[in-house]
Amino acid sequence: MTMVSLNCSNPDEANPDQILAFDVTIIIILPFHYRPMNNYQNFDMGSENNPFAKLKNLVMVAGHSVYTSSSCEKVDKEDSWFLESYQNHPGQAATFVTHIEEGIESASKDDGALLLFSGGETRKDAGPRSEAQSYWTVAESRGWFGKEESVRWRALTEEHARDSFENLLFSVCRFREVTGAYPQNITVVSYDFKEERFAHLHRLAIRFPESRFFYSGTPASSTSKKAALQGEALVRAQFQEDPYGCKGSLKRKKVRRDPFHRTIPYPNGCPEIQGLFRYCGSVTYPGSLPWTE
Numbered sequence: 037m038t039m040v041s042l043n044c045s046n047p048d049e050a051n052p053d054q055i056l057a058f059d060v061t062i063i064i065i066l067p068f069h070y071r072p073m074n075n076y077q078n079f080d081m082g083s084e085n086n087p088f089a090k091l092k093n094l095v096m097v098a099g100h101s102v103y104t105s106s107s108c109e110k111v112d113k114e115d116s117w118f119l120e121s122y123q124n125h126p127g128q129a130a131t132f133v134t135h136i137e138e139g140i141e142s143a144s145k146d147d148g149a150l151l152l153f154s155g156g157e158t159r160k161d162a163g164p165r166s167e168a169q170s171y172w173t174v175a176e177s178r179g180w181f182g183k184e185e186s187v188r189w190r191a192l193t194e195e196h197a198r199d200s201f202e203n204l205l206f207s208v209c210r211f212r213e214v215t216g217a218y219p220q221n222i223t224v225v226s227y228d229f230k231e232e233r234f235a236h237l238h239r240l241a242i243r244f245p246e247s248r249f250f251y252s253g254t255p256a257s258s259t260s261k262k263a264a265l266q267g268e269a270l271v272r273a274q275f276q277e278d279p280y281g282c283k284g285s286l287k288r289k290k291v292r293r294d295p296f297h298r299t300i301p302y303p304n305g306c307p308e309i310q311g312l313f314r315y316c317g318s319v320t321y322p323g324s325l326p327w328t329e
Contacts, residue, residue: 142252192214210305222244229253242312280315309325
């Protein structure tokens with residue numbers, strides 16, 4: 037803001053004894069353009085200060101529920117987890133534990149792998165607890181299934197994903213955030229009936245090379261398999277029409293799975309793929325990507 041003071045008397049035309057002098061203050065408001073700041077800083081700690089920098093591969097376990105029990109004595113029991121109606125089948129909780137164990141086993145076989153449990157605070161009645169933190173806690177309670185010394189230090193969480201596509205995309209970004217680079221290879225752990233969705237639809241959506249993408253699928257509980265296959269066919273069809281889950285029913289589902297209105301931090305931490313995060317199209321993202329160059 038600039039203030040200009042003008043004296044409007046004219047001494048050449050008025051009697052000096054009768055000069056009427058007055059001040060007029062004109063306020064000039066100059067335009068101010070707000071520019072949002074980018075909070076991301078590409079800070080390279082160097083490999084000697086960042087133990088994760090030597091990790092080259094990603095093992096991602098997709099979360100499916102939130103652990104709600106006050107103890108970890110019954111991790112394989114349904115009443116220890118918050119289950120949606122379609123999940124409430126005998127043996128369902130045990131499949132979550134199997135995913136956790138399978139992820140740990142996969143990471144233990146690869147000293148260069150970062151293990152990420154992925155899943156946000158998706159259930160309102162479960163409280164502000166994430167699927168990812170639930171899985172990490174169960175792993176901790178089980179002593180990392182005998183692999184604590186080799187795996188625990190490189191097992192982290194991605195706590196914002198609201199669907200399977202975000203499980204993959206957000207975990208790739210989280211890997212970049214932690215290690216300073218993008219994964220050379222990706223292994224996804226989930227149900228066997230979701231392999232087509234992850235290994236084909238989601239992998240193609242981010243254009244990750246097929247030769248470097250691996251899938252470890254475990255079976256659904258016998259009591260839920262029929263309903264699971266029917267539900268999967270529906271979701272797969274939705275992602276075929278909307279590969280990035282940014283429109284229609286898939287978008288509405290993500291809104292429902294964000295009951296605590298969490299701010300998504302990405303693509304901070306992975307600025308090279310910010311275009312992929314912003315893309316919403318029915319055809320494959322056409323921009324450049326680090327793993328395709």
